[in-house]
Amino acid sequence: MKLKLPRYVMCLLLHLNLFTLSAQVSDREITPDSIIRILKTSSEEFSKLTKEGTEKGIHLLELAENLGEAIGDPYLTILINREKISFFFNNEDTINIEKYLAMNLAIINKLDDNRQLGLYYEDFGVYKHSQEKREEGLAAMIKAEQLLNKYGRVEDAIDVNYNLSIEYLRREKHKLSIIYGKKSLNAIRKAKVKQNRRKNLYLFLAQDYTYLNEYEIAKKYFDTLEIEAPTYDNDPHYKGRLFSGKGFYYEEIGDYKNASLFYKKSSNSFFTYHAQRTKKVTAALILSSQLNLQEEENKRIIIENELKEQQLSNKSYIILLGILIILGLVILSIVQYNISRYKTKINKLLKRSYEELMEANRKVDNALRVKSEFLDSVTHELLTPLNTIKGTTFLLQKEELTKRQINQIKLINVSSDYLLNLITDVIHLNDLEKGMLELKNEEFDLKSLLNNLIDSSLMVNNSNDNKIHRNIDVNIPDIIKGDAVKVSQIFLNIFDNALKFTRNGDIYITILLISKVNHKVQVEFSIRDTGIGMTEKQIHKAFETFHQGSVKINRKYGGTGLGLSIVKKMLKLQGSDIVLESKPTEGTSVVFIIDFDVSKAIEDTDCDDNITDELSTGIHILLVEDNKVNQLITEKIISNYGFCCDSANDGEEAVDMVKKNKYSMILMDIMMPKMDGFEATKHIKIFDEKMPVVALTAISEKLNKEKFTEVGIYTILNKPVDPELLYQTIMKYCDKSTTKSTFL
Template sequence: MTSNLKYGRLGFPRCVFWCILFCIQISFGQKDVSSTAKVQSIFDEFTVYRHQNKIDKALETLAQAAEIAENNEDAKLLLDTYHQYARLYLEEGDRETTLFYWDRASILLKDLSYSYGSAFHNYLDAALRFDEGNNFQSLKLLEESRKLSNNRNLGNNILLLEAYIFTNIEKYEDAIKNLHALIVNSDDKERAYLATKANLQLAKISLELDDLEEGIIHSQAALELADKHGYFKEIKASNERLSNIYERTGDYNQALVYHKTLEQLKDSIFNIEKVTLETKTADKMRFEHQMTEINKLTAKNEELSESKSRSEITLILTSAFLTIISLLAVSLFRNNQIKLKTNDLLYTKNKELELARDSAVSAMEAKTNFLSTVTHELRTPLYAVTGLTHLLLEENPADHQKEHLKSLKFSGDYLLNFINDILQINKIDADKLEPLNIEFKLQKVLTDVVDSLQQNANENNSKLILDYDPNIPSQLLGDPIKISQIFMNLVGNALKFTKDGKVEVIAKMLKKEEDEVKLYFEVKDNGIGISEDQQKNIFDSFEQGSIQINREYGGTGLGLTIVKSLLGLFGSKIHLESELGHGSSFFFELDLKCDSNALNEVAFELNPEEFDFKGLHVLVVEDNKINQVITKKMLTKKEITCDIANNGNEAIDLARANTYSAILMDIHMPGISGEEATRQIRKFDQEIPIIALTAISLDDSLDSFYEAGCNDVVTKPFKPEVFYQKIGENIFRKKMEGLV
């Protein structure tokens, strides 16, 4: 019975031995948080050296990180360090050393639960497969890596490697899409470097597609970024590419200029010394790590030798504990049988739960896709309803007709808001939303929200007040669209439940450190308030507190759900304080970056009354005949003439042959899409304002519209005042900027 038991070195059962070892680890395995921060700063320093091709410096910083990680017995930090070693050597073409560190990382990863580490390991494996020429294996590994971690920097590097693979297998459209996304990336670690690599790869693709003009543009963009940041490899690659392109175009003088620059770089004393020093450093690092492994094995052999001398003592102790162990063995055997039966039951239940989960996910995806399709398809007929209603109201209808038309307009606006809320919730549920990181003026965003809702306040005989802290920097970096949506929902909600009262919008600066600010926002009212029971569910979808409230005040019950979800994208939470009959207060904090360099800039604003539309001539790209008629009539109201293009190909031909003040581009059309048509137009006209008009769907991304070359986006069905405002801003801003 006892023959199957396994003992430790001193005769203890292994279960006892491991318990003791576990206790020791708890006592002494505490991590040094400050060391982790130090290693992170070392990694940041390493990234800079890697980008600038200073291999010796990069290896020295990694050696520091490895030493700290080993001293603290921090397996995760050591794993990250090995990964960076492997990546660096792979980029330098040293596959043997790359595999050495990749293997070390594989051993560490077996005993770790570290999703980012696993994701990066798969990414490196994909890079190795790509280096071997196994493109499709590499793509599969990149997909697995993307599922394991949503780290932005890793995601951008996956995009870049995917673009290389797509180029290899001649899926140029997919490669170009990835690379354009990287050119405008908001990566906080490698933004400029990724943009440089993307431009270089786009230049390579342009050469393969024989688009030499595009190749010159991207090569020069890469050279400019590489020169600015000191990316030595990329400077050489850019000069080499430009030399080849100009030679192919027949411009041999320009080709010679870049060829000479390239030769100077290759023959420079700095470059020769650098290669020699880096080789020595690399060999030294590799030798030290291999010696470390040998020392570990030597220590293990000595430990085994010592254990042999203690074997006699072990035998005596084993005999002493034999009777006790026998009794324990019986107990363990019975417990093990119970455990096996329990595991079988758990396995069966887990399979059932997995099937139920998969079924629920499929149902959720089907619901999301259905709602997305429905909301998208509803927008086209709704555009006709709202557009024709607006036109009829402006044609001096009779008084008895005016009342019906206003009711129809109200119903159309209500339905549009409901559709927008459903689409927004769908996008949030499907993880289709990501916050932008662009420059904007917070005061203007809040002022626009207050101004647009002032009429609602007047109808309820309530005051709407903006209390804005003048200490908040004028220029911030963030997502003005989503911030505007948050306040439109909060302020609109407050006004709905406040009659003969007051609604305040408060914006205060809590603190400012270098280029970061912490802001406090609050929307408070003295309306009907929310009971304590209702507050528990107020942020759930389609919840409005009670059926009576829904019937009396209307609405979808989605506004606060959207606010909660949008704030989640910024890493913030909404808080509520309310008392029934005494009003409510919704408040939250946001961390934003500020553009200190732009604080003293003098900006100009355009007012709608300054727009002189008379004499403008625009191109309307729209495949729906009803929409063509409505859009044309709306433009005629402002004395704007237009040409109509029924599809993207017509739009390209008309834009090439005529001069227009602006182009109104529908996105979803048969044949080539509005995005592709915009890209083609941008190849021969960089200046003309292009405004996307789209019944935006779940899969649409505003980022992709701007990336294609659109200056602005108006979602259909649009409000006429928004339509005219966007046209005026985009046409007259160009003229104002020209005058400035």
């Protein structure tokens, strides 16, 4: 214990001394000059190379840093950081060196001060040399010398040229070493500071001139060294370097006796230096270890005291907290129990709701299935008599009729077409809502199609005496690929509305080619009329199903209100939309755009009449139809085209007739008693796989697509059948080369 007493007394006196110094600084106003004085005192304490001096220097440096932060002067902060960097160099603390270098660079960049930047590169170069990164260090030093030579003070040139002289001496570039050494000496003489640098510079110059074989100049610098800087007795490291330089000098001039003497002195001096250095390092490590241990011990004691104090002060709070936790757990248990009961109840309700939902879904599925079956049945029952009506009017048109009879037949055609369009709209709307309609990609002539649609509609619907102005772009390719049927439905719905809601007015039809890129074309359809127009409210509801604006409009103009709803859904199916603009009494404008593929026109080969007659006489058709009236009418249509036709009343009879006779094609109704068309086709395909079977039916194509494909039906014709389409189908599938199903 007695051995430790002097050290503790010493530390106490040191802290008292520092406290007094801090109090003196605090009593006066803190200025940059006072902080600079503290830094100078700290540097002096470090230069003593004693343990007490080192401790005092550290405390003064930290005091200066704290006071500098309070003032906030950036230049003072840079100066303090440079002193810290110097301290860390001596302690080989590379992490803190990099930290303070980065801090200085950040401040200098904000100040945009070239002198401070030069001083930074000087510190950075010294740091890189200490890391053995000599090329980076030399580059930084050269940059520092250039900046300080231009922007620095006289004293700034001392250290940077001093360091460059050392570096070039090591690299054996003695002429450059001499240049920078003389620059440093000149700066010392002018600034009258850092006089202790002279002895090293004289030694560097003496060594440089010795290497350059300029022995007289070298001798001159050795003599100058003895005269101007003889005080080196207490610095064994410098003595070792000096004696080594003199030994080399005498060796070069051939005085080996003196060379040997000085080499020996150099060796002894270096031995003494390293011994002292080892002792200092050991002492520093011991001191550092002791200080660290003492600091850790103090921290431990402080933490223990804080913990004890905290434990005492929080004892009552811990008890209170325990009580609150217990109460909280009790309340949480009660809440959890209630939640559990509630969850059980909810789960039972959810289970019941799920079961009800599943039952509702099952009912909905059944309802949808029944709806589809009902729709097939209803459309079949409606389209079958319509087929009779359409077929009868077609046959009557072939007879010689009076003008009155011709007009009556036209009325029948108009009425049957209206009913057919209504049924078709309902079927299409149902298919669109289910997402069952698919786009076809077939070749057709859009310009001819539109002209035919306009002419046909005018023959039937232009009772309002409207003037039609059509403008169909001639640049539209002759043959394009798309869904001709849906394009026709979209166009006719809009055009028929324009005809219906316009009286003695004008209708402008404009079809323009917008673009043609990479075998794709965009066509804009515009139909504008001068009819009754619509209000904003009517425009918003125009695309709703069964909406016609008002009961008055419905009674006056008729219709179902399905047209625009179907148009919008069909355009959406093709990735397009419709733009509708209208004002009451001013008319309506409808615009939409459809994309098509470009296709090469298919030129129909003109058939020789003799060949057609030859084909007609060799074609034998089997018509399978349970409705006697439809049988009769369809037979007459087929016979009028010059084909032979037999009829079967149901599927069973058709199978028997195919077994006994050779037919070119079979027209098969689907919904029949005894055996339906699907079953009959399946039986026929067993013994005549290549027999072309075409469905002639009123049931939905989309709903039964898989069945048509499965049994091998080539394609379907919807009732009421179009005689021209029936003829084309017969000619197509009765060709001997057609041997496989083409139903899509």
